[in-house]
Each structure stands twice: as structure tokens, then as C-alpha cells.
Amino acid sequence: xxxxxxxxxxxxxxxxxxxxxxxxxxxxxxxxxxxxxxxxxxxxxxxxxxxxxxxxxxxxxxxxxxxxxxxxxxxxxxxxxxxxxxxxxxxxxxxxxxxxxxxxxxxxxxxxxxxxxxxxxxxxxxxxxxxxxxxxxxxxxxxxxxxxxxxxxxxxxxxxxxxxxxxxxxx
Numbered sequence: 656x657x658x659x660x661x662x663x664x665x666x667x668x669x670x671x672x673x674x675x676x677x678x679x680x681x682x683x684x685x686x687x688x689x690x691x692x693x694x695x696x697x698x699x700x701x702x703x704x705x706x707x708x709x710x711x712x713x714x715x716x717x718x719x720x721x722x723x724x725x726x727x728x729x730x731x732x733x734x735x736x737x738x739x740x741x742x743x744x745x746x747x748x749x750x751x752x753x754x755x756x757x758x759x760x761x762x763x764x765x766x767x768x769x770x771x772x773x774x775x776x777x778x779x780x781x782x783x784x785x786x787x788x789x790x791x792x793x794x795x796x797x798x799x800x801x802x803x804x805x806x807x808x809x810x811x812x813x814x815x816x817x818x819x820x821x822x823x824x825x826x
Contacts, residue, residue, distance in 0.1 A: 688767075691787050697805055698783055704800055716761050716778070718745035718752055738810050755809035757782065766791070773797050773817075775810060776810060789820070795820050 686757035689697075700706055712787040723735040742753040750761040758779025765772045776783040784805055786797060797817040801807035812818070 663767055685769075691785065694787070698749070698774060698776065698785060702778060702781075702783060715748045715750060716752060716759065717747055719747055720744065721745045721752075725814070726816060728816060731750070739814060742809055742811065744811055744814065753809060753811070755807075757807075763808070766794070771797075771803075775801070775807065777805075777807075794818075 671802055676771055691760070696758055701712070704712055713774045722739065723737070725732065725736045725738075739753075742755055745752045747761060750763060753760050753762075757777040757778065760777045762773070762775040764774075770787070770789050771791060772787045773794070774783070774785045775826075784801065784807075786793075786800060788796070794815075794817045794821075795813075796808070798812040798819050801810055810817070
């Protein structure tokens with residue numbers, strides 16, 4: 656089994672030493688701990704269909720459930736909205752999904768108490784962006800970065816809770 660760059664960095668390529676909290680602490684809530692190098696390779700393989708059957712990929716990015724929740728994460732309420740109907744916000748298998756003027760897109764976000772990451776892939780245009788930050792406040796740059804770098808005004812930033820620094824939220 657090949658050791659990932661993250662594993663090598665954390666353990667020097669050896670087994671984790673007893674009591675090493677970072678190497679053995681579970682990551683939960685759907686988050687992912689990796690390096691930019693490893694995640695870029697992973698996204699490249701997924702987008703280019705390397706090592707994955709076409710049928711499997713198509714099932715992963717097929718809407719399994721439509722999303723009508725007002726927000727993605729807490730506070731989760733039973734309040735629903737139609738705000739994201741124009742992008743047909745949904746979940747596939749392991750990915751958030753939407754349809755945009757750029758075509759189909761699949762995305763993954765992750766975070767913890769000290770970092771935030773975001774990846775979106777517009778497969779019909781061959782556009783992917785991976786944003787990795789080393790701050791829990793990193794998501795404050797996502798909306799502006801997506802708009803300025805790839806012209807993405809489609810990501811449901813309000814639903815994701817990605818508010819720019821000076822944004823006033825609805826209360």
C-alpha cells in the first residue's frame with residue numbers, strides 16, 4: 656500500500672508513535688485531511704476518469720437527493736427554501752452537485768477547528784479549483800476567490816455559510 660504525502664509528513668513514513676494526537680485523532684463530519692499535492696492528484700484522476708469506471712463516476716455525480724435546507728450546517732432547522740432551485744442543488748455519492756451556466760458541477764468542502772477547504776469541478780468546461788486554507792476563517796475568501804479566479808457566481812455561498820469579510824447576514 657502506498658503511503659500518502661500526508662502520512663509521510665505526519666509520521667516520517669513510519670507507524671504513528673503512541674500518543675501522537677494529530678496522527679491518530681479521527682476526522683469526522685465528512686472532513687478530509689490531506690495535502691494539496693495528494694488532493695490535486697485525486698481530483699485529476701476523478702475528473703479524467705482514471706482508475707474509475709464511467710458508470711461509477713456517473714453514479715457518483717447523479718443527484719441522489721435534492722437539497723432544500725436553508726443552510727448546510729448548524730444551526731440545522733426544518734426551515735426549507737427554494738433559493739437554490741436554479742442550480743438544482745443536490746447530493747450525489749460523496750459530492751455536492753449543481754447545474755450552472757458552466758454545466759454540471761460537483762464539489763466538496765471540508766474543515767475543522769483550524770482550517771477550511773473547498774473544491775469545485777465544472778466537468779463540462781474542464782475547470783477545477785482547489786482552495787486550501789490554514790485558518791478556520793478561510794471560508795471568508797472563498798466567494799470572492801471563486802468569482803475572481805474562475806467567474807464562479809453559482810456556488811451557493813449563503814447555503815454553505817461562506818460569507819465574505821464585510822458581508823451582512825440575514826437575521
